[in-house]
Amino acid sequence: xxxxxxxxxxxxxxxxxxxxxxxxxxxxxxxxxxxxxxxxxxxxxxxxxxxxxxxxxxxxxxxxxxxxxxxxxxxxxxxxxxxxxxxxxxxxxxxxxxxxxxxxxxxxxxxxxxxxxxxxxxxxxxxxxxxxxxxxxxxxxxxxxxxxxxxxxxxxxxxxxxxxxxxxxxxxxxxxxxxxxxxxxxxxxxxxxxxxxxxxxxxxxxxxxxxxxxxxxxxxxxxxxxxxxx
Amino acid sequence: xxxxxxxxxxxxxxxxxxxxxxxxxxxxxxxxxxxxxxxxxxxxxxxxxxxxxxxxxxxxxxxxxxxxxxxxxxxxxxxxxxxxxxxxxxxxxxxxxxxxxxxxxxxxxxxxxxxxxxxxxxxxxxxxxxxxxxxxxxxxxxxxxxxxxxxxxxxxxxxxxxxxxxxxxxxxxxxxxxxxxxxxxxxxxxxxxxxxxxxxxxxxxxxxxxxxxxxxxxxxxxxxxxxxxx
DNA sequence: GAGTATAAATGAGTTTAACTCATTTAGGGG
DNA sequence: CCCCTAAATGAGTTAAACTCATTTATACTC
Numbered sequence: 341x342x343x344x345x346x347x348x349x350x351x352x353x354x355x356x357x358x359x360x361x362x363x364x365x366x367x368x369x370x371x372x373x374x375x376x377x378x379x380x381x382x383x384x385x386x387x388x389x390x391x392x393x394x395x396x397x398x399x400x401x402x403x404x405x406x407x408x409x410x411x412x413x414x415x416x417x418x419x420x421x422x423x424x425x426x427x428x429x430x431x432x433x434x435x436x437x438x439x440x441x442x443x444x445x446x447x448x449x450x451x452x453x454x455x456x457x458x459x460x461x462x463x464x465x466x467x468x469x470x471x472x473x474x475x476x477x478x479x480x481x482x483x484x485x486x487x488x489x490x491x492x493x494x495x496x497x498x499x500x501x502x503x504x505x506x507x508x509x510x511x512x513x514x515x516x517x518x519x520x521x522x523x524x525x526x527x528x529x530x531x532x533x534x535x536x537x538x539x540x541x542x543x544x545x546x547x548x549x550x551x552x553x554x555x556x557x558x559x560x561x562x563x564x565x566x567x568x569x570x
Numbered sequence: 571x572x573x574x575x576x577x578x579x580x581x582x583x584x585x586x587x588x589x590x591x592x593x594x595x596x597x598x599x600x601x602x603x604x605x606x607x608x609x610x611x612x613x614x615x616x617x618x619x620x621x622x623x624x625x626x627x628x629x630x631x632x633x634x635x636x637x638x639x640x641x642x643x644x645x646x647x648x649x650x651x652x653x654x655x656x657x658x659x660x661x662x663x664x665x666x667x668x669x670x671x672x673x674x675x676x677x678x679x680x681x682x683x684x685x686x687x688x689x690x691x692x693x694x695x696x697x698x699x700x701x702x703x704x705x706x707x708x709x710x711x712x713x714x715x716x717x718x719x720x721x722x723x724x725x726x727x728x729x730x731x732x733x734x735x736x737x738x739x740x741x742x743x744x745x746x747x748x749x750x751x752x753x754x755x756x757x758x759x760x761x762x763x764x765x766x767x768x769x770x771x772x773x774x775x776x777x778x779x780x781x782x783x784x785x786x787x788x789x790x791x792x793x794x795x796x797x798x799x800x
Numbered sequence: 801g802a803g804t805a806t807a808a809a810t811g812a813g814t815t816t817a818a819c820t821c822a823t824t825t826a827g828g829g830g
Numbered sequence: 831c832c833c834c835t836a837a838a839t840g841a842g843t844t845a846a847a848c849t850c851a852t853t854t855a856t857a858c859t860c
Contacts, residue, residue: 351826351837373692377817389839394819456690462603462749498762501743505766508738513731519692532728536735540770560790567797581808581855607846619810624848 350387358396360386365407370449373519375404375457401463408458409468411450415443416472420479429487430538436480437506438530444514445526452518455511477503484541497541509533580617588626590616595637600679603749605634605687631691638688639698641680645673646702650709659717660768666710667736668760674744675756682748685741707733714771727771739763 352360364382369375379400383390397403419439426432444451454469464470481503487493513529516522582590594612599605609630613620627633649669656662674681684699694700711733717723743759746752 349824349826349838354837357837379818390818391820391840392838395837398819400818456686460686460690498765501739501759501762502766504742505735505739505763508740508742509731509735510738512734512738512741529731532731533735535728536731536770537766538770540766540768579809579853579855584808587808609847620847621811621849622809625808628848630847 354396357392361393361396361403362407362410365403366411369404369407369453370447373449373452375400379403401461404453405458405463405467405469408450408454411447412454412469412472415447416476419476423479429483429490429492430534432483433480433506433538434530434534436476436483437510437533438526440476440507440510441514441524441526441529444510444518445524448514448518448520451514455518477507480506487541491543493541494543502537502541506533506537584626587622591623591626591633592637592640595633596641599634599637599683600677603679603682605630609633631693634683635688635693635697635699638680638684641677642684642699642702645677646706649706653709659713659720659722660764662713663710663736663768664760664764666706666713667740667763668756670706670737670740671744671754671756671759674740674748675754678744678748678750681744685748707737710736717771721773723771724773732767732771736763736767 361382364385365378368378368381368385379390379393383393393403397406419436422439423432423435426435458464458467458469481499484493484497484499484502488495488497510529510533513524513533517524591612594615595608598608598611598615609620609623613623623633627636649666652669653662653665656665688694688697688699711729714723714727714729714732718725718727740759740763743754743763747754
């Protein structure tokens with residue numbers, strides 16, 4: 341039996357220790373979807389004791405949420421700036437959709453944590469993640485509103501349902517991928533979603549043209565009748 | 571202090587006891603979203619001991635899953651027969667969507683249990699609920715396929731994405747309602763979803779007409795030029 | 801109607817993981 | 831070099847899921 345390793349009691353600044361714990365928690369959260377005993381695992385990994393973790397985070401849940409929040413904040417930074425460089429309702433919508441799909445694709449474990457665990461429980465609405473997501477979907481709806489204002493989209497678009505179908509669709513589409521089964525292409529998926537949604541909400545451009553052309557047809561008929569009668 | 575009630579040891583047939591436990595579990599699952607100590611609560615409600623519950627269900631999870639399965643099976647019975655009485659791609663799609671929305675509306679607690687708890691964990695795929703849902707969405711895709719075959723819908727419809735957007739959209743739409751906040755109307759929601767999706771996937775009927783009319787316009791121009799030149 | 805076999809039910813455990821707190825001790829300031 | 835602060839400890843408590851040897855209601859036999 342190996343002699344029990346004498347613990348070296350090392351003192352870090354609170355900030356450094358907290359960073360260490362969060363980094364370690366992030367790694368473990370990505371490595372496995374089993375959250376049982378994760379506090380013990382973190383402590384063991386860092387060579388500290390469980391109680392020390394609780395000096396920095398009141399509960400396990402707080403720790404996990406803060407890790408997820410930090411990650412998500414970094415992940416969603418700057419989309420606004422990127423979006424500013426894209427013009428056209430369709431392209432802008434596609435960008436928002438594609439970006440969300442890309443997050444799913446690049447960080448399945450974290451996304452699953454957010455979607456399946458954090459979002460399910462009571463305090464989710466008090467979470468930064470909820471706020472960030474709200475902003476993101478609000479931005480998406482903003483694009484739709486602009487499209488309506490310009491006449492490019494129908495005036496009677498049910499706004500929140502468009503949002504629900506886009507983001508609900510994304511989540512459903514990635515469901516299997518998030519648990520390590522199957523693949524998906526963010527580009528392909530974004531194309532497919534945008535194709536359905538855009539056609540679904542675009543103003544019937546053709547209807548005006550059709551009306552004009554129907555008129556043309558009638559005039560032609562009269563014209564030809566007049567001229568052939570002569 | 572009230573004298574401790576002498577427990578009356580009553581023996582039921584296994585079937586009867588199992589039914590009792592499941593019924594009680596169902597009531598508690600509907601009454602609260604807190605699953606901690608639910609086995610103890612069931613035992614107390616039935617005047618039995620926790621260990622007795624475990625004689626009928628190997629784990630708490632098994633009990634909950636079986637309750638949810640029984641409920642869902644009853645809930646989704648017969649949709650196939652009802653669907654048979656509805657004709658037209660759009661109406662049939664709307665029926666499937668409306669029905670799913672109605673389940674959400676009538677049994678928010680159970681739906682939340684299935685969506686937020688059962689679907690999140692590993693064994694979900696082995697669940698009857700998963701199978702029933704698969705059949706349901708397969709049936710939906712069947713309707714879309716028929717629409718494509720008849721030429722009513724575009725040939726390039728991304729089938730699974732249509733499914734994901736419909737059912738993901740439904741879930742997103744009901745999210746707040748499922749946790750007791752806000753309302754929604756299954757009828758309105760079904761209309762909105764079907765409006766977006768159907769327009770999104772319908773074949774462009776107008777395009778052929780447009781092409782013909784563009785041709786008419788050119789002929790008219792030539793005709794008028796010829797005749798006014800004279 | 802008494803004796804007995806069966807299995808339903810018990811209740812006193814164990815286990816595991818989250819969380820608490822009185823005590824210990826590293827390490828910088830005087 | 832000592833002392834003070836607060837970081838870290840480790841030995842708890844709590845809570846809930848789950849186990850199992852024992853008890854006992856009930857149906858069946860004779």
